[in-house]
Amino acid sequence: MKATVLVRLKADILDPQGKAVLGILQNLGYKGVRGVRVGKLIELELDDSEQDHPESQLQDMANKVLSNPVIESVELKVDRTGER
Amino acid sequence: MTVGIIVFPGSNCDYDCYYVLKRVLGVSVRYLWHKDTDISGLDIIILPGGFSYGDYLRTGAIAKFSPIMTEVKRFANHGGKVLGICNGFQILAETGLLPGALIRNKTLRFICREVYLRVETDQTPFTGLYVPGEVIQLPIAHTDGNYYADSKTLKELEEDGRVVLRYSDPHGYLDDEYNFNGSLNHIAGIVNEGRNILGLMPHPERRVDPIVGGTDGARLFESILELAAV
Numbered sequence: 001m002k003a004t005v006l007v008r009l010k011a012d013i014l015d016p017q018g019k020a021v022l023g024i025l026q027n028l029g030y031k032g033v034r035g036v037r038v039g040k041l042i043e044l045e046l047d048d049s050e051q052d053h054p055e056s057q058l059q060d061m062a063n064k065v066l067s068n069p070v071i072e073s074v075e076l077k078v079d080r081t082g083e084r
Numbered sequence: 085m086t087v088g089i090i091v092f093p094g095s096n097c098d099y100d101c102y103y104v105l106k107r108v109l110g111v112s113v114r115y116l117w118h119k120d121t122d123i124s125g126l127d128i129i130i131l132p133g134g135f136s137y138g139d140y141l142r143t144g145a146i147a148k149f150s151p152i153m154t155e156v157k158r159f160a161n162h163g164g165k166v167l168g169i170c171n172g173f174q175i176l177a178e179t180g181l182l183p184g185a186l187i188r189n190k191t192l193r194f195i196c197r198e199v200y201l202r203v204e205t206d207q208t209p210f211t212g213l214y215v216p217g218e219v220i221q222l223p224i225a226h227t228d229g230n231y232y233a234d235s236k237t238l239k240e241l242e243e244d245g246r247v248v249l250r251y252s253d254p255h256g257y258l259d260d261e262y263n264f265n266g267s268l269n270h271i272a273g274i275v276n277e278g279r280n281i282l283g284l285m286p287h288p289e290r291r292v293d294p295i296v297g298g299t300d301g302a303r304l305f306e307s308i309l310e311l312a313a314v
Contacts (some may be wrong), residue, residue, distance in 0.1 A: 009187075012234075013187065013232060014190070014266070014285070016188055016190050016191070016192050016258060016266075017188060017192060020192055030218070042194070065145070066148075068140070068142055068185055069186060070177075070183075070185045070232075070234075071185045071187055071232055079139075
């Protein structure tokens with residue numbers, strides 16, 4: 001099965017990267033873009049047979065490795081389609 | 085008196101630290117590979133600057149799982165002196181030995197320049213030879229040096245006098261124009277609650293010998309050594 005971990009900077013943390021992208025979009029004349037925040041997407045391929053509770057293991061991985069909980073929040077998704 | 089300098093894959097200021105301690109200050113120094121687990125006989129451990137593991141994922145995010153970090157944590161929790169410079173600070177923050185995090189500079193750019201720093205306290209083993217309020221000059225060289233901590237942590241750091249260095253103007257005034265990376269409260273360096281761990285973004289090891297343009301960094305190393313000699 002596949003899992004994706006969406007890592008975002010927490011809402012109260014300034015995102016200079018998002019601000020730069022916003023500036024470019026506005027300079028190019030795109031109307032109505034009020035804010036941009038840049039995060040990252042991490043895709044994992046998991047061995048079906050090893051996963052009783054993929055969510056809890058993923059949460060653990062996210063806290064310890066994939067994100068820094070001081071500055072980032074995560075959203076986990078497990079894709080079970082194609083699972084046997 | 086022996087100082088250990090950890091070498092991670094991607095460290096690039098390890099020899100600068102070695103040179104300062106060994107050649108300038110005449111101290112016994114040992115390199116430690118990040119896979120080492122024997123740190124016996126050391127009085128001080130330095131995590132030098134660089135780009136450990138290519139800054140993959142986040143700065144310091146991979147280095148914190150190096151085998152030696154388990155020993156560094158044990159050493160620090162028993163009061164051992166640990167100094168993290170630049171990437172070393174980022175690793176200590178990732179590890180949780182120091183609070184907060186170093187995020188992308190507000191300019192989004194790698195900043196390599198001389199900065200003015202106001203020394204906030206002499207009540208740490210690393211700053212005993214500085215005078216509180218004095219302004220020193222050290223270089224910075226980083227992309228992710230923008231100090232962040234939540235408001236509760238910031239308040240604790242401030243109230244406990246654990247902010248050691250702040251980016252300032254040449255006269256010691258705090259001015260956003262001189263806070264090049266955008267750090268909260270202009271923070272350039274902090275200590276932990278026990279005051280035995282210092283993390284700072286500027287490079288004191290690059291300002292120890294007059295031949296490279298200044299010696300303001302020397303007293304940081306001399307402070308630790310003086311203390312260790314007592």
